[in-house]
Amino acid sequence: MTWTAFGPMMIAACERFLPPEARIVDDDLAPRLLPPALRLLIRLPAARRALVAGSERRLPGIWASVLCRKRYADDQVRAALEAGVDQVVVLGAGLDTRACRLAGPKVRAFELDLPDNVARKRRRLTRAFGRVPEGLTLVPIDFDRGGLARTLATAGFRADRPAVFVWEAVTQYLSEDGVRATLASLSRAAPGSRLLFTYVRRDFLDGVNLYGGGRMRRDFVERRPVFRFGLLPEEVAGLLAPYGWAEAEQAGPAEYAARYLRPSRRDRGLSAPTEIERFVLATTAAAREG
Known part of the structure; x- marks a missing residue:
């Protein structure tokens, strides 16, 4: 696992050093899944400040964006789950702890990832919890x-029962065929x-609008083309409709600021979330029609 897995969980783990009322994400398991060296590092206030500053140099607003998107998905x-x-x-899934934290005893949880990532996650969970x-x-x-x-x-998922699918910070790494194949399965x-699901804006990938993320685009699009798929906000509904999904909401910087940053007073200490990535909530089209 690389920074794409450790980075978001390290950001979540750093929240544990803030008072509860100031936390955007409250993830008590995140520190336990980090490597020992990172767990020790984030205990140091100077190290946490340096991590925030370093992430802001890479992409202004990324620290707040990661916190807010994780909180949005949790919510x-x-x-x-409250709806049944x-x-x-x-x-x-990477190192995400959401399934461990939120799924109660009557809820079945499934985490899917590349085979190597699954093997590493299994080892980390076993070290942290014994199993x-x-x-x-x-x-x-x-x-x-x-x-x-x-x-x-094959894993035991019941297709005849409703589920909540979380696809966070993944679609940009897939081909368009991979995204559509996944949506076809979820249809x-x-x-x-x-x-x-989150998506990266296509105008950023195309270089039309960098949103302050020129360095990230050079790293992830030009030098190492790992970001492959993007959308424009107005394209989301059209992508989902053929697969039986209806867009219910999109969340980005404005929603994050109103729901999470201002209530916790973190808007005074963090850069505004980046426009590069947005979150989508969709429901089955039949449910929307009903």
């Missing part, structure tokens, strides 16, 4: 190769299901 998963959804599926938590199933998959529905069924989701 939406909680809302789905009893399956949580995390696509491209993979009960009710959580780790599932290896390559999203670009398809087969999601079959893979989930069989039961009524009442919900889909949460």
